[in-house]
Structures are given as C-alpha cells and as structure tokens.
Amino acid sequence: SPIALGRCPFDKAVAIYAGRFGKGDTDYIITEQDLGRMELSRGPGKDKAVVELRQLALLKLQDNGPKIIWQSEPFNSTNSPASGIAGTSWTWGDVDGGGLDELLLFTADSCRVLRLAGDSMISSSYGMSGAWVDAAAVCDPNNDSLPEVATIEFSRLDTTHTTRLLQVYRMTGTGLVACGPYSVGISPEKDAVVSMLGSVRLDDY
Numbered sequence: 001s002p003i004a005l006g007r008c009p010f011d012k013a014v015a016i017y018a019g020r021f022g023k024g025d026t027d028y029i030i031t032e033q034d035l036g037r038m039e040l041s042r043g044p045g046k047d048k049a050v051v052e053l054r055q056l057a058l059l060k061l062q063d064n065g066p067k068i069i070w071q072s073e074p075f076n077s078t079n080s081p082a083s084g085i086a087g088t089s090w091t092w093g094d095v096d097g098g099g100l101d102e103l104l105l106f107t108a109d110s111c112r113v114l115r116l117a118g119d120s121m122i123s124s125s126y127g128m129s130g131a132w133v134d135a136a137a138v139c140d141p142n143n144d145s146l147p148e149v150a151t152i153e154f155s156r157l158d159t160t161h162t163t164r165l166l167q168v169y170r171m172t173g174t175g176l177v178a179c180g181p182y183s184v185g186i187s188p189e190k191d192a193v194v195s196m197l198g199s200v201r202l203d204d205y
Contacts (some may be wrong), residue, residue, distance in 0.1 A: 009066060010057065019092050019101040021116040027061040028069070028116075030092060030103070035074050042084050049080035051087065058103070058121070070114075070121045072105070079134050081154050081161035086132065093138025095147050095171040104149065106133035111176055126175030132156065134164065141168060149176060 008016065008031065015032040022028060035053040054077040059066040079087040086108035092101050095113070103114040103121075109131045114121045132154040139150050148168050155163040166183050169176035 009059070009068065014054075017092070020094075020099075021058065021101050021103075022060070023100065029059050029061065029066070031057045031059065033057065038076070040076070040080075040083070040085055047080075047083040049078065049083040049085050051076040051078035051080065051085065053077070054088075056090065056103070056105075058116070060119075069116070069119055075105075075107075079132075079154065081132070089133055089135050091136040091138055091149070093147060093149075095138055095149060097147060104136065104138075106136055106151070108132050113171075128169075128176060130156070131167070146170070148179065153182075 010031055010033045012034045013031045014034045015030075017030045019028055019030060033055045035055055037050055038053055039048055039050050041048040053074050055074050056072040057068055058070045060069050075088040076085070077087050077089070079085070079089075088105055088107045090103065090105045092103045094100060095102050095104065100116070105112045105114070106128075109128045111126045111128055111133075113124045113126070115124075131151070133151045134154055135152045137150050138147055140146065141148060141150060148170050151167050151169065153165045153167055154161060155165050168179045168183070170179055171177075
C-alpha cells in the first residue's frame with residue numbers, strides 16, 4: 001500500500017484507506033468524513049435516534065496533490081433497529097476477482113457496488129433479501145483464493161435487537177449470493193460492541 005504524506009483536503013476525515021481502484025501505477029485512497037449528527041424519527045410517537053452523518057471520497061494521488069475523483073452523497077452511518085432506521089456501512093476489495101478494488105455500500109437489504117471507470121465511478125445495485133447489514137469486510141475465509149464478503153447482520157427474529165449474525169457471500173453476475181446459512185449468532189453483553197476488524201485465518205482454534 002502507498003504511504004501518503006501531506007494535508008488531507010477534508011478537515012474532518014475520520015479514516016483514510018489505500019486501495020488499487022485503477023489500472024497502472026496510480027495510487028488511490030478512500031477517505032471517510034464526519035459531517036456531524038442528526039436526530040431522526042419515523043413519525044409522531046416513534047422512538048428517536050441520533051445518527052452520525054458521513055461522506056466518502058475517492059482520491060487519486062498526483063504529484064501536485066490528491067485529486068477528488070468521486071464523492072458519495074452524505075449518508076447515515078448509524079443503524080437503529082429499535083427505531084426502524086437503517087444506516088449505511090461500507091467496505092472495499094476485489095470482490096469480482098478482476099484485479100482491481102470495488103467499493104461496496106450496504107443499506108439494510110441492498111448493496112451498491114461501485115467501480116472506477118476512467119475518472120468516474122459506475123454503480124450497480126443488488127438486493128439482499130432478508131438481510132440487514134451492520135458491518136462488512138472483503139476476505140477469503142475458506143482460503144480458496146477467491147474473494148468473499150463477510151457481513152455482520154441484525155437478526156430479524158430478535159425483538160430486542162441485540163443478536164448479530166455472521167454471513168458470508170460471494171459475488172456473482174446477479175449480485176451477492178450467500179455461501180450457506182447464517183453460521184454464528186452473537187449476543188453482546190450490555191455496552192459491548194460487535195464489529196469487523198478485518199480478515200484473518202484461524203487454525204486449531
């Protein structure tokens with residue numbers, strides 16, 4: 001991955017990641033910006049939720065500084081199942097095995113896959129019936145050298161909204177297809193957080 005030194009063009013960038021989104025020797029980075037907070041409700045008498053607003057940007061590293069190639073629309077990054085509000089989570093990686101990284105954005109039961117074409121992004125949208133994605137990571141959990149997407153999802157059967165499910169998908173021509181049934185149910189204790197930390201392979205665990 002490239003090492004970039006310099007001033008970020010965004011004042012409130014909370015994360016910066018490197019990726020190989022284009023052909024050739026050009027380096028790219030993704031930034032996540034913090035746009036503040038907002039209180040949302042689904043209507044009178046409904047629970048309210050304070051959500052975090054974020055925005056993504058893809059930058060091309062050039063000799064005269066980074067060039068903004070693409071910016072997402074501002075989005076809510078906070079899932080609040082008790083209030084019925086779905087947030088957007090994201091990850092990136094070479095999900096189609098083409099040698100270049102794609103950007104994946106998940107909102108409840110839908111996924112947008114964005115690919116760099118020249119200096120613009122093209123988008124494809126896919127449904128994920130029955131899913132409510134909370135976090136995702138591109139990885140190779142079965143060590144077959146083919147990329148999969150692991151997700152942590154809310155359980156629709158859990159009325160307390162505390163259980164998380166682990167699912168693994170593979171990208172096909174029609175979208176993300178589950179590799180099997182949900183494999184793990186995680187019920188965190190109070191004040192505990194379940195999140196994706198990255199890909200790893202465990203032996204004799």
